[in-house]
Amino acid sequence: MNKDEFLEELKDIAAIQGTPGQEMKVVRSLVEKISPYSDEVEIDHMGNIYATIHGSKPGPTMMVSAHSDEIGCVVRDIDDNGFLRIERTGGMIESLLIGRKVNVNGHFGVVGVKAGHLQTPEERKTIPSIYDLYVDVGATSKEEVHNMTIQIGDPISYISDIETFTNADLICGKSIDNRSCCVLLLQLFKELFTEKNFAGKLVGVIAVQEEVGLRGAKVATYKVNPDFALVLDTIPCADTPDSIGSGYPVGIGRGPVFPALAGGGVRGNIMSPQVKNLLIHYANELDVPYQMAVMTGATTDLAAVHLEREGVLAGAITFARRYSHSPVEVAHLRDFKQGFDLLKKMITDADNWGDLGFIK
Structure with missing residues (x-):
């Protein structure tokens, strides 16, 4: 090989x-x-x-x-403002999802993160449930999301290319x-x-x-x-x-x-x-x-x-x-x-x- x-x-x-x-x-x-x-x-x-x-x-x-x-997620719901709620498929971990770039059935998105300036001291110490997380695909309404051909049940996965370290035998992604x-x-x-x-x-x-x-x-x-x-x-x-x-x-x-x-x-x-x-x-x-x-x-x-x-x-x-x-x-x-x-x-x-x- x-x-x-x-x-x-x-x-x-x-x-x-x-x-x-x-x-x-x-x-x-x-x-x-x-x-x-x-x-x-x-x-x-x-x-x-x-x-x-x-x-x-x-x-x-x-x-x-x-x-x-x-591992991944699927679209669970789409709210009136165009944000996607999600459900996991496989071992997705909430703490690793927050603030990540994601692929939503071919569309770019990010998993939203509440600004630190707005978080309470208690919130800074906790990890949101997956049911509190959401994906932002740049839409402003449910209709706009549907026009992007994003539907409930569509797949969501990380965006992260395979790269090598300085030691080229070590790979990451x-x-x-x-x-x-x-x-x-x-x-x-x-x-x-x-x-x-x-x-x-x-x-x-x-x-x-x-x-x-x-x-x-x-x-x-x-x-x-x-x-x-x-x-x-x-x-x-x-x-x-x-x-x-x-x-x-x-x-x-x-x-x-x-x-x-x-x-x-x-x-x-x-x-x-x-x-x-x-x-x-x-x-x-x-x-x-x-x-x-x-x-x-x-x-x-x-x-x-x-x-x-x-x-x-x-x-x-x-x-x-x-x-x-x-x-x-x-x-x-x-x-x-x-x-x-x-x-x-x-x-x-x-x-x-x-x-x-x-x-x-």
Whole structure:
């Protein structure tokens, strides 16, 4: 994987608005990009993408997935003065919305902020509820908003391009969760398509609506019915001054993360020992550094994937990100390169995995 090419693709894909249930433009772009490197491409009614490469010899059906949606909001109401009230779709945090530039279904807007001069001492210490926030799109009436073709239910997302730090391997912007892994999957298909030097069938899935309940992945896994699945995603880390010592020792630039446990209760998963051992085996073989994690406060599409049909043997390769669910998510390109090398090696070596039965 070429890091420069990865970064340029990410800048392009991350800039596209694609909140949960509104991923159409992202899906269109990704289909255009991945089709030349696939034997077949299909889109289902929800917007999930299925790109397939047939390997050069018989073997398992392997599914590798990433999700296309970003956190966002929708227009909940439009008042008589042209201001928009909002509702969240995914993990939008009120304190990070205030005073931000936003994209309202293709129109520029800002999330309003009460001037400090007008705030009471109590107001300066509190964070408004999302139901008290509003978006200003420069309109002066409800009619003017309607003339802009903005309607109730329209998507709202951050405006924040992908940029690099002085250390060019550090990237920052919106939608690194999880457009980065969509690009990683695209890079995998580019490298595997020509020679197809693996056993079985590879189905790359770009799933929708992860941020609102892992919905697309559930539908996609049922359709693909894979023998084995790997989920690619980014996850929160704890390497900043406000989180060091939290008991969650995960940071950027330290290699891909293998979540041994993710989520809690019915909306989580415990990675199977077989898959965990496979990941560790190939990481060691390639001398790829990795991080083990127990992340009860977050999950991935794996929580839905592994429960479909009779159960799917599945795991996750994830990548640490700072400032999760913000317009300034930060990640390290080297982590993605190392994760890519690991993923490619696993796929191309599938005929050497042996029996992955539960009792071994």
